[in-house]
Amino acid sequence: MPPLTKKERMQISRQPMPEQEPLARSRNFLEVNLGFTEELARMEANRCLQCPKPVCVEGCPVGVKIRDFIQLVSEGDFLGAAAKIKEDNALPAVCGRVCPQEEQCEAKCVVGVKHDPVAIGRLERFVSDYEREKVGIRTPHVKPKTGKKVAVVGSGPAGLSCAGDLIQLGHDVTVFEALHEIGGVLIYGIPEFRLPKNIVKAEVDALKNLGVEFQTNAVIGFTDTVDELFENGYHAVFIAVGAGLPYFMSIPGENFNGVYSANEFLTRVNLMKAYKFPEYDTPVFDCKNKNVAVFGGGNTAMDAVRTAKRLGAKNAYIMYRRSEKEMPARLEEVHHAKQEGIEFVFLTNPLEFLGDEDGWLRGVKLQKMELGEPDASGRRRPVPIPNSEYIIDLDMAVVAIGNGSNPIIQKTTPDLSYNKRGNIIVNEENMKTSKKGVFAGGDIVSGGATVILAMGAGRTAAKAIDNYLTNTEAW
Amino acid sequence: MNKIISAEFLAADIKRFVIEAPKIAAKRRAGQFVIVRIDEKGERIPLTIADSNKEQGTITIIVQGIGKTTKEINNHVAGDFFLDVVGPLGKPSHIENFGTAISIGGGVGTAIAFPTAVALKEAGNHTIVINGARNKDLVILEEELKNVADELYITTDDGSYGYHGFVTQKLQELIDSGRKIDFVLAIGPIPMMRAVANTTKPYGIKTVVSLNPVMVDGTGMCGGCRATVDNKTVFVCVDGPEFDAHLVDFDLLTKRNRTYNQSEKAALDNHLCKLDKAFVEAVTTES
Numbered sequence: 052m053p054p055l056t057k058k059e060r061m062q063i064s065r066q067p068m069p070e071q072e073p074l075a076r077s078r079n080f081l082e083v084n085l086g087f088t089e090e091l092a093r094m095e096a097n098r099c100l101q102c103p104k105p106v107c108v109e110g111c112p113v114g115v116k117i118r119d120f121i122q123l124v125s126e127g128d129f130l131g132a133a134a135k136i137k138e139d140n141a142l143p144a145v146c147g148r149v150c151p152q153e154e155q156c157e158a159k160c161v162v163g164v165k166h167d168p169v170a171i172g173r174l175e176r177f178v179s180d181y182e183r184e185k186v187g188i189r190t191p192h193v194k195p196k197t198g199k200k201v202a203v204v205g206s207g208p209a210g211l212s213c214a215g216d217l218i219q220l221g222h223d224v225t226v227f228e229a230l231h232e233i234g235g236v237l238i239y240g241i242p243e244f245r246l247p248k249n250i251v252k253a254e255v256d257a258l259k260n261l262g263v264e265f266q267t268n269a270v271i272g273f274t275d276t277v278d279e280l281f282e283n284g285y286h287a288v289f290i291a292v293g294a295g296l297p298y299f300m301s302i303p304g305e306n307f308n309g310v311y312s313a314n315e316f317l318t319r320v321n322l323m324k325a326y327k328f329p330e331y332d333t334p335v336f337d338c339k340n341k342n343v344a345v346f347g348g349g350n351t352a353m354d355a356v357r358t359a360k361r362l363g364a365k366n367a368y369i370m371y372r373r374s375e376k377e378m379p380a381r382l383e384e385v386h387h388a389k390q391e392g393i394e395f396v397f398l399t400n401p402l403e404f405l406g407d408e409d410g411w412l413r414g415v416k417l418q419k420m421e422l423g424e425p426d427a428s429g430r431r432r433p434v435p436i437p438n439s440e441y442i443i444d445l446d447m448a449v450v451a452i453g454n455g456s457n458p459i460i461q462k463t464t465p466d467l468s469y470n471k472r473g474n475i476i477v478n479e480e481n482m483k484t485s486k487k488g489v490f491a492g493g494d495i496v497s498g499g500a501t502v503i504l505a506m507g508a509g510r511t512a513a514k515a516i517d518n519y520l521t522n523t524e525a526w
Numbered sequence: 527m528n529k530i531i532s533a534e535f536l537a538a539d540i541k542r543f544v545i546e547a548p549k550i551a552a553k554r555r556a557g558q559f560v561i562v563r564i565d566e567k568g569e570r571i572p573l574t575i576a577d578s579n580k581e582q583g584t585i586t587i588i589v590q591g592i593g594k595t596t597k598e599i600n601n602h603v604a605g606d607f608f609l610d611v612v613g614p615l616g617k618p619s620h621i622e623n624f625g626t627a628i629s630i631g632g633g634v635g636t637a638i639a640f641p642t643a644v645a646l647k648e649a650g651n652h653t654i655v656i657n658g659a660r661n662k663d664l665v666i667l668e669e670e671l672k673n674v675a676d677e678l679y680i681t682t683d684d685g686s687y688g689y690h691g692f693v694t695q696k697l698q699e700l701i702d703s704g705r706k707i708d709f710v711l712a713i714g715p716i717p718m719m720r721a722v723a724n725t726t727k728p729y730g731i732k733t734v735v736s737l738n739p740v741m742v743d744g745t746g747m748c749g750g751c752r753a754t755v756d757n758k759t760v761f762v763c764v765d766g767p768e769f770d771a772h773l774v775d776f777d778l779l780t781k782r783n784r785t786y787n788q789s790e791k792a793a794l795d796n797h798l799c800k801l802d803k804a805f806v807e808a809v810t811t812e813s
């Protein structure tokens with residue numbers, strides 16, 4: 052069969068992602084998206100124009116060779132495609148699920164100028180799932196050992212991607228994790244229905260097979276300080292501890308029982324598996340037939356509200372102080388949430404949580420907002436509408452307005468430079484900190500961002516660490 | 527995996543474990559805690575480090591079996607393992623030579639107050655220890671405390687041993703005797719810590735309590751352990767666990783600690799129910 056012409060390729064429409072039916076999935080924790088079939092994948096891959104200068108790659112923080120892997124998919128060489136992705140991405144099955152492709156690679160896709168862009172994320176997910184399910188994740192080539200040791204602090208996306216690159220470059224890598232499981236936000240934050248934990252585990256196991264060592268229950272700063280890591284023989288340290296200190300809103304009543312940070316609510320459900328209580332020992336607020344509101348408009352807010360729905364909430368609200376247009380959550384997440392019966396209340400801000408004498412949350416006083424002039428973020432600032440306060444009944448509230456920086460590294464490593472918000476200051480070209488041999492990246496540098504941006508920082512750091520290890524005199 | 531070197535009951539439901547944890551043993555200071563998880567389905571339970579031995583690489587924890595998990599912990603014996611032990615977490619106690627310092631422990635809080643009493647003594651304080659229990663059978667660590675304290679007072683609520691009365695009555699007597707008291711540390715059930723705070727407040731005696739809220743990660747990541755101190759929200763795991771007793775909102779702490787009472791009761795009932803069933807099955811099989 053002759054290759055498709057450009058015109059023919061443009062005539063194929065974007066293949067939809069098969070997914071669990073909304074009513075069914077709003078009652079279970081199984082994955083919402085079911086993934087492409089081989090036929091759908093090849094059909095979608097045929098939409099790629101194979102541009103001589105693939106601009107999609109510019110949109111990828113880790114530089115996956117998108118055009119080349121899609122070519123292999125269209126030829127039916129799915130294992131070849133998986134290997135191609137892994138040259139640049141240590142966690143493809145994760146990224147294929149949680150990356151905001153619509154703002155990155157797919158936003159640059161040439162097909163997208165006139166039509167819907169090629170579904171790059173869905174293809175990435177398909178080939179990595181295909182490999183894992185058919186033959187198991189294969190390990191890429193590893194360079195001869197250099198004899199250098201690197202300590203990676205934190206096992207979230209930044210740490211894992213950095214570890215994946217460094218081990219392939221021949222360095223010994225130990226990843227230190229404070230919790231009892233590896234994966235950071237991929238494990239405690241993102242729910243099972245969006246990112247199944249066995250997939251994270253499989254990608255972590257692949258890194259173990261490459262030789263990466265993992266130490267759980269290691270709180271760097273307390274268990275060992277950064278200086279002690281050097282004393283213990285590590286030649287470089289990459290700090291990727293994430294943001295991890297939840298912001299609250301500083302409104303009255305925030306400490307009533309039933310008010311959670313998104314981190315706590317999601318950690319109880321995801322990491323500690325409270326959705327299986329009492330089979331698992333950790334409890335979480337019983338949402339059954341209750342009114343639940345999540346405050347915030349990001350992906351974490353969507354994860355929390357959809358989790359509450361699955362735990363049986365009667366009414367599950369997103370309450371956001373701006374309008375839908377300003378919401379930072381991915382479109383797919385908002386779309387899925389709406390399908391599942393989540394109620395969105397826009398231009399609404401909480402003023403006070405109301406409780407009973409036993410300290411339990413019973414309601415919230417809200418204020419309506421309108422949009423005023425743009426603020427520093429370029430989004431129109433929400434302004435309170437006078438005399439618009441009202442009260443609704445509420446049994447559980449989740450505050451999902453972002454995270455500050457965790458203080459443990461700062462308190463125990465005072466000789467690093469931090470900004471006012473406690474983020475570590477680095478040279479963004481190489482992730483070098485003010486302290487020799489110490490690099491940092493991910494949310495502890497940028498503040499709360501995305502999985503893939505953290506992975507991009509991990510890759511940048513890995514390159515710079517490799518470079519540094521060839522000549523540790525220079526800094 | 528952390529091996530249990532020794533395990534012994536100090537009183538009914540109160541068990542002392544010495545666990546292999548060389549890194550924590552080398553690092554820990556008085557006032558800090560660990561989080562323990564016993565198996566794959568287990569909760570993360572914060573427990574204050576009662577003692578440590580750097581040379582042998584061990585730490586000591588003392589556990590009171592109250593809920594399902596703490597009862598399960600106390601079913602462990604020497605040679606068993608805990609799946610996860612992480613630490614040392616939290617800020618160490620602020621120790622200095624205050625002059626005369628009183629360390630007050632109530633119930634299992636005695637175990638938690640013990641390392642700080644040792645540290646106070648080592649810092650040169652005239653160290654008075656008041657050790658309260660409901661009755662004689664629940665008095666723990668008497669010998670160990672004798673070796674540390676310049677003065678040791680055991681109190682029992684029912685008068686079955688030592689001083690008949692609450693720790694606060696003994697404390698009030700010491701204050702009334704006109705002695706200069708420079709520092710008080712109180713660790714135990716919330717009502718006891720609140721009572722100590724109320725006792726010392728009129729005299730302006732610097733008083734510190736160690737809070738015991740519900741926690742998950744213990745590293746500041748979840749905010750579940752928040753408390754109000756000086757009208758400000760704190761995260762006990764990273765900002766504490768020790769705070770100025772006169773500034774703590776004990777009411778809020780009490781209420782927040784009841785968040786999971788219902789779930790915990792259900793889990794415990796379910797657990798005990800299963801144990802009964804297992805017992806019946808065992809008996810039936812034997813016969």
